[in-house]
Amino acid sequence: MIQSLTDSDREHLQEALNRSGQKVTAQRETVFSVLLAERDHPTVDEVFNRAREAMPGLSLATVYNCLETFVSCGLVRQVNHERESTRYCPNLAPHAHFRDKETGRVHDIELPPEVIKSLRSILPPGFDSEVIEISFLGRAQGTDKNSN
Amino acid sequence: MIQSLTDSDREHLQEALNRSGQKVTAQRETVFSVLLAERDHPTVDEVFNRAREAMPGLSLATVYNCLETFVSCGLVRQVNHERESTRYCPNLAPHAHFRDKETGRVHDIELPPEVIKSLRSILPPGFDSEVIEISFLGRAQGTDKNSN
DNA sequence: ATTGCGGATTAGACTCATTCTAACTGATTA
DNA sequence: TAATCAGTTAGAATGAGTCTAATCCGCAAT
Structure with a gap:
């Protein structure tokens, strides 16, 4: 509704x-x-x-x-x-997405700042990134309901 | 050729x-x-x-x-x-992609095992992922030629 | 209160990457 | 030689997304 x-x-x-x-x-x-x-x-x-x-x-x-x-x-x-x-998602906090192979559902995964930092650190010099997209594909158990 | x-x-x-x-x-x-x-x-x-x-x-x-x-x-x-x-890319080693906003070129970014591990560690219990896709969007300097 | 303006909305046409279909090819097996 | 079967082919179909041109609507200026 x-x-x-x-x-x-x-x-x-x-x-x-x-x-x-x-x-x-x-x-x-x-x-x-x-x-x-x-x-x-x-x-x-x-x-x-x-x-x-x-x-x-x-x-x-x-x-x-x-x-x-x-x-x-x-x-x-x-x-x-x-x-x-x-x-489309209205969650603007930095987060990754997890896609459930079976159900097709997309779950938000919180992205701690230190992980973002470690990701940025793998960029060679001269590479400057504004946006990082991270998505997992797999199976999620016991998530029949919430946070899809 | x-x-x-x-x-x-x-x-x-x-x-x-x-x-x-x-x-x-x-x-x-x-x-x-x-x-x-x-x-x-x-x-x-x-x-x-x-x-x-x-x-x-x-x-x-x-x-x-x-x-x-x-x-x-x-x-x-x-x-x-x-x-x-x-x-399509024939590089099967685990790597992320960096897309240059200006040129549209895609560069491979090596993905060290410890970064993969730290990424996996942010998944809540019950989430099991086989594939992780990571892509950066930004500007790459001094890459006029190689490794696109 | 009208009129004019510009942004927003609308239906439907269009695009274009990808998928599907059905016919054909060519190598291998019976 | 016929039957089989994976692979190839051209062209049609699909479908998400974009574009277009007409209309709508709120507001400011007359």
Whole structure:
């Protein structure tokens, strides 16, 4: 079930959009609330279907637009795995992704600063990296429910 | 320019194919030699164009088939970045990829065992991973030529 | 209260990497 | 020689994502 944004989430959205010169709209609020409601790294289609429950006239193109907007203003991260559909997650803390081979679910894995540092340290001189993507592929046990 | 395989490379190919019950064919040799000739993580299209020089009748579907075969028998790794075309590399030693934002080039980054270990150690209990993909995005300086 | 403007939204057309299909080839086995 | 079977081929189909052009809507200026 979709619920509308809390005041603090709405503020967060507004602040980020304004910062990059864009407006809060009903569609953007709806799409953002879908991302926050269930943190299971949905695809565009999944976001679309969920958002339609709350806003039946919403178009797929708008969902693409909204998500792209959120990514560009740093509200949301894209998660790509192999060549599957892009997924979206609102967790901005540095984290890796673990993809369960069997269920297809994506889990966030916390990424301690010292691990990031050790990764950066393997870059030869002259290589300067802004973004590091880390994804595990395997089997996760006893995770039938939560944190997908 | 495409050169044919060295004896040892041909043997390597043969051994891997046989191991998984598949045959050495002229097309597979050609495609494999393209991968070995220039280790710049080519896309399927790039492989196709290079291979056509040596074997004009070769079809794109066959290039897809050959590459898939190599991946399935562990001869070659797929490299995906965002949703760009899949690239292929014959470097099987554990390594990360560094993508140059400006040039689009992909560089291999050696991955020391202790870094792999520290990465595995961040997985919560119950998570078992076979594959870890690591990719950096940034700027590489003074790499105008080599090791793309 | 109108009008004009610009960003946002929309439906549908389009792209393009990849996959699928069905016919064909060619080597090996019966 | 026929049957078999993996591999190859051209072209059609798929599907995620992007583009386009029309419309909508809120707001500022008249």
